[in-house]
Amino acid sequence: MRAKSVPPEATQPETTLSDTEFIRYSRSLMLADDGDSRQLRLKHARVLILGVGGLGCPVATTLVGAGVGQLTLIDSDKVELSNLPRQSLYQTGDIGKAKAEVAAARLRLQNPHPRLTVLQCRPDDQQLRQAIADCDVLVDCSDNLPTRLQLNRLAREAGKPLFAGAVSGTSAQLYLLNSQTACYQCLVDPNWQALQNCRTLGVDPALAAVTAQQLAWLLLQYLQATPAQQASAVPVGHANSVPFGHYGRFAASHSQIGFHWYPLHANPSCACCGAGADAAQKGAL
Ligand SMILES: [Zn+2]
Numbered sequence: 701m702r703a704k705s706v707p708p709e710a711t712q713p714e715t716t717l718s719d720t721e722f723i724r725y726s727r728s729l730m731l732a733d734d735g736d737s738r739q740l741r742l743k744h745a746r747v748l749i750l751g752v753g754g755l756g757c758p759v760a761t762t763l764v765g766a767g768v769g770q771l772t773l774i775d776s777d778k779v780e781l782s783n784l785p786r787q788s789l790y791q792t793g794d795i796g797k798a799k800a801e802v803a804a805a806r807l808r809l810q811n812p813h814p815r816l817t818v819l820q821c822r823p824d825d826q827q828l829r830q831a832i833a834d835c836d837v838l839v840d841c842s843d844n845l846p847t848r849l850q851l852n853r854l855a856r857e858a859g860k861p862l863f864a865g866a867v868s869g870t871s872a873q874l875y876l877l878n879s880q881t882a883c884y885q886c887l888v889d890p891n892w893q894a895l896q897n898c899r900t901l902g903v904d905p906a907l908a909a910v911t912a913q914q915l916a917w918l919l920l921q922y923l924q925a926t927p928a929q930q931a932s933a934v935p936v937g938h939a940n941s942v943p944f945g946h947y948g949r950f951a952a953s954h955s956q957i958g959f960h961w962y963p964l965h966a967n968p969s970c971a972c973c974g975a976g977a978d979a980a981q982k983g984a985l
Pocket of ligand 1 (some may be wrong): 781882883884885886887967970971972973974
């Protein structure tokens, strides 16, 4: 594993925006009366993105552009030719290079203010726990079920919110989870072993971008909210709300294009958050 932290070019007081930041984020600051406070909350936000591929690239680009203060990027892959149609942080000359490191370098050029940390590895539980401990919000942009279940389990263990996106073929889903909701494993058939991802089903590059931007929009709503707003339960569709405990499924018809949201139902016997977890814990004692 290689871990490196890229320091910001200049250290700014934590409680204020610099003159440069006021100019950089001026269009965002106009959007609300408390624009300065919202921007400062973004500056203090610490986000972990697991997977810097078709979803992770545009999500990271939007968060860094918006002024999120700290981003941890985790990916074990190297850039491949087949990544380039949708993984916008990479160029042809990057083929064979470590994704997370290239992504951090490009993001650094985009905005020098955020602190970027890179884990160029497939993390074990201990490595991922350490990374999670240094973040407030977790984003699953991975492309395989074991990694999704690992992050879900450790997010639940740490009590931190998990925003998860998935795109394969021509379908896309988003999952908004926290310690009060069903978890990702509640939704998974334990016998399901099929390899279904973009390597086997293909992926629509525009759909990956649409899904990533919906995910980034929800993340920014959450990160700019006050702690009280983050903790409050809000209904789906409420302005500026993040519908935790719901999943979104992309659908396109003659009358509507976008994500349709549905409630998630916890599995009482879930091995992560339900009776299955209790039984496993008792068995370990
Ligand atoms: Zn569960």
